[in-house]
Amino acid sequence: MTYRQRRALTAYAFLLPAIVYFIVFFFWPIAIELWASFRSGQPLIGKSEFAGMKNYLYIFQDKLAIKAISATMIYALGSTVFTLLLALGLASILAGPLKARNTIRAILFFPYIVSFVISALMWKSILDPYTGLLNAALLKVGLPPQYWLTDPDAAIWVLVAVSVWKDIGYAVLIYIAAIQGIPSHLYQAAELDGARRHHLFRDITLPLLMPTTLFLAVVIMIASMQEMALPYLMTGGGPANATRLYSLHVYETAFQGLNIGYASALSFVMFLLILLITWVQFKLLNRDIRHV
Amino acid sequence: MAYKHTYSLTAKIWIYPVMAFFVLLSVLPFLYMISLSLQSDAEMFSGQVVVIPEELQFTNYVTIWEKAPFARFILNSFFVAGTIAALHVLFDPLIGYVFAKMEFPGKRFMFVALLSTLMIPFFVRLIPLYIMTAKFGLLNTYTGLIMPFAMSAFGIFLMRQFILPIPDDLIAAARLDGASEPRIFFDIVLPQLGPAIATVALLTFVFQFNEFIWPLVVVSSENMRPITTGLTLFNQEFFTQWNLTAVGGMLLFLPCFLLYLIAQRHFVKSAMLSGMK
Numbered sequence: 001m002t003y004r005q006r007r008a009l010t011a012y013a014f015l016l017p018a019i020v021y022f023i024v025f026f027f028w029p030i031a032i033e034l035w036a037s038f039r040s041g042q043p044l045i046g047k048s049e050f051a052g053m054k055n056y057l058y059i060f061q062d063k064l065a066i067k068a069i070s071a072t073m074i075y076a077l078g079s080t081v082f083t084l085l086l087a088l089g090l091a092s093i094l095a096g097p098l099k100a101r102n103t104i105r106a107i108l109f110f111p112y113i114v115s116f117v118i119s120a121l122m123w124k125s126i127l128d129p130y131t132g133l134l135n136a137a138l139l140k141v142g143l144p145p146q147y148w149l150t151d152p153d154a155a156i157w158v159l160v161a162v163s164v165w166k167d168i169g170y171a172v173l174i175y176i177a178a179i180q181g182i183p184s185h186l187y188q189a190a191e192l193d194g195a196r197r198h199h200l201f202r203d204i205t206l207p208l209l210m211p212t213t214l215f216l217a218v219v220i221m222i223a224s225m226q227e228m229a230l231p232y233l234m235t236g237g238g239p240a241n242a243t244r245l246y247s248l249h250v251y252e253t254a255f256q257g258l259n260i261g262y263a264s265a266l267s268f269v270m271f272l273l274i275l276l277i278t279w280v281q282f283k284l285l286n287r288d289i290r291h292v
Numbered sequence: 293m294a295y296k297h298t299y300s301l302t303a304k305i306w307i308y309p310v311m312a313f314f315v316l317l318s319v320l321p322f323l324y325m326i327s328l329s330l331q332s333d334a335e336m337f338s339g340q341v342v343v344i345p346e347e348l349q350f351t352n353y354v355t356i357w358e359k360a361p362f363a364r365f366i367l368n369s370f371f372v373a374g375t376i377a378a379l380h381v382l383f384d385p386l387i388g389y390v391f392a393k394m395e396f397p398g399k400r401f402m403f404v405a406l407l408s409t410l411m412i413p414f415f416v417r418l419i420p421l422y423i424m425t426a427k428f429g430l431l432n433t434y435t436g437l438i439m440p441f442a443m444s445a446f447g448i449f450l451m452r453q454f455i456l457p458i459p460d461d462l463i464a465a466a467r468l469d470g471a472s473e474p475r476i477f478f479d480i481v482l483p484q485l486g487p488a489i490a491t492v493a494l495l496t497f498v499f500q501f502n503e504f505i506w507p508l509v510v511v512s513s514e515n516m517r518p519i520t521t522g523l524t525l526f527n528q529e530f531f532t533q534w535n536l537t538a539v540g541g542m543l544l545f546l547p548c549f550l551l552y553l554i555a556q557r558h559f560v561k562s563a564m565l566s567g568m569k
Contacts, residue, residue: 008396010473015402018387021443026409029420036420044423090314093307096299106556107315113552113559114322115502117520118541121527122321125328125534133324136341165317170563177564226415229504233524247415254419255509263419271416278411 030271037264044260055265065266067241068249071156075245076224078160080217083167087216090168091175092205105176109169116166120233123162124149149235152242159230159243167223171216178212179205211285218281222274246270322545328538329353336535349535356539359530364515365522366543372437372518373500379442380496385485387443388451389477393463409445414505422509432516437507441500447492450565454488455481491558498548498559519544 001009032044037055041048059065090108094101111119126133127148135145148158186204195203228247231237237244237252250270254263299307328336330348356362391403421440430436458481466476504520511517517525523540530536552559 004395007394007473011390011394011396011399014386014390014394014473018383018406018443018448019402022406022409022445025421025440025442026412026417029417029424030412032423033416033420044420090311093311098299098307098311104311104315106560107318109560109563110552111318111321112563113498114548115504115520115544117502117504117524118325118545119321121523121537121541122325122328125537126321126324128534130339131336131532131534133341136339139339140341168314169318173560173563222413226413228415232508250415251418251505255422260419260423267416267419271413274413275411 033264034268036261037268039261042258042260043264045258048261051261055262056269058262059266059269064241064244064249065246068244068246071242071244072225072246074156075160075163075227075243076221078157079163079167079224080220082160082164083171083220084213084216086164087168087171087175088209088213091172091179092201094172095176095179105169105173107169108172111166111168112170116229117233119166120162120230123158123165124234127158150239152239155235155239155243159234159245162230162234163224163227167220171220174212174216175209178209182208214281214284218277222277225270225274325538325541325545328535329542331535333533333535352535352539356536356543359536360522360526360540361515362519362522362540362543365517365519368434368437368516368522369501369518369520369544370547372434373497373503375434375438376441376500377493377497379438380444380447381489381493383443384447384451384492385455385482385489386477387448388453388455389481391448392452392455393458393460393481394473406445406448410449414440418505418509421506425510431510432513434516436510437516437518440506441503444496447496450492450562451485451488453565454485458484487558490555491562494551494555494558495562498551501548 036043036048038051038053039048040051040054094105098104125131127135129135129145129147129150134148138145146154149155182205187200190200190204226247227245228251231243231245231248232251235243237248246266247270250263250266253259253266257263327343327345329352330350331342331345331352332347332349335342335345391399391406417440425431425436425439428436430439462480463476466480471479501518502520503518504524507518507521508524511521514522514525519540523537523544526540527537
């Protein structure tokens with residue numbers, strides 16, 4: 001055996017546990033889920049037969065799924081847009097010569113690290129119509145109490161607000177790093193040419209932050225499209241299914257309805273959508289993994 | 293450093309209040325949790341704005357242990373998150389090393405396949421993983437809680453990025469001297485990875501400590517619940533007792549809070565890494 005072959009064998013030996021692990025816990029589950037998504041009956045847990053595209057087509061007739069898709073779109077787009085706008089504003093201030101900016105940055109980032117269970121439950125408690133802090137404060141200043149989480153029109157926006165509250169510190173962090181990475185001679189040159197400060201922001205900072213913005217938009221969008229814990233913890237999907245996000249619908253279809261074939265089709269559609277968004281991001285950012 | 297100007301007085305007048313508002317908003321639920329955890333039932337139901345409870349109800353911190361097995365919940369969380377973090381410390385550097393410094397046929401393909409797993413959302417794996425876990429008879433077990441997270445492409449990728457800058461000459465020289473690959477890994481590569489390993493261990497621990505969906509699905513017996521689902525189901529059972537839920541929240545909050553205080557730098561650094569291109 002040559003030296004080269006021996007070294008390749010060593011490498012494979014090191015990799016063996018990982019190869020087995022990723023096949024069993026990543027690729028195999030995807031494969032059997034794809035298989036199940038084309039079956040009716042009880043695929044994976046009992047008897048089933050081939051059903052063609054039936055499960056996929058059923059999505060269009062499932063009123064709850066359609067409702068879930070529109071709620072998820074509002075939630076994902078709302079979370080992404082508001083997080084990015086607020087984070088950009090905060091980051092452009094925090095990238096400047098502000099006292100205590102590192103402390104502020106650390107505090108803003110904190111909700112991102114803390115368990116979502118705590119955040120969701122505490123916000124729910126603050127918004128509780130009878131014992132919550134917010135309605136008590138509203139009453140104190142003479143305003144009528146609000147039923148934040150039981151009003152179908154308001155509830156989804158409450159979830160958006162909580163998600164913005166949680167993600168904003170992360171986006172601020174990334175934006176600050178990107179702003180600080182912009183070479184200062186660009187600003188100096190523009191100032192010499194007589195550009196005003198808001199022009200500097202519009203014509204230098206903003207365009208140079210485009211890749212960062214795109215990256216953050218995709219990361220936050222993909223994460224919010226899959227959000228399940230937040231509606232599960234705060235509203236249970238209600239009122240009147242107004243906050244029944246897609247993942248929650250899949251979860252209930254699979255684990256309460258035990259409709260594995262249909263739930264598999266639902267989650268595969270989401271998977272394809274996420275892959276599509278990631279692919280578009282790759283194309284736009286022109287990233288490649290050539291230095292492998 | 294970009295802007296080197298200073299803020300004018302007028303700018304300062306609005307900047308500091310705005311920052312104060314967002315800082316307060318960030319910590320509000322946690323301050324509220326502390327206050328709530330020390331309120332009596334009467335105070336909680338009074339409908340008044342209570343900032344500091346009139347009489348601090350430390351008894352809440354005693355009754356909570358009688359209402360549900362919270363000690364067991366915390367133990368479960370520490371055990372599961374700790375084991376997963378340990379598995380990552382064990383495997384991620386080694387596999388990262390193979391991809392960073394070793395040559396073998398199929399390397400590129402395997403690396404791309406590894407990275408592609410980053411694009412598989414957990415919720416897409418949820419249903420088949422649950423069925424597999426059930427078929428292996430691992431529902432309501434630590435093994436079942438640990439298995440889906442034992443390895444991840446993210447930790448391996450991070451390690452590879454840290455190992456790449458180690459000079460190839462150093463490794464080539466060791467190979468010429470007849471050092472075996474395991475020896476090179478343990479004697480040359482591993483000692484340089486201290487801070488990187490700490491970052492991976494810390495992040496993995498905190499994320500697993502906070503994991504919610506998977507235990508919600510695979511654990512049905514009360515004694516196997518980690519603190520996240522333990523607290524949630526406690527809250528559903530005692531849904532008007534927000535003060536007791538807040539005490540449980542404190543138990544879930546404190547470990548991560550302490551870790552964040554000690555190692556804030558690691559969290560910030562790794563969040564930045566994920567955003568670098």
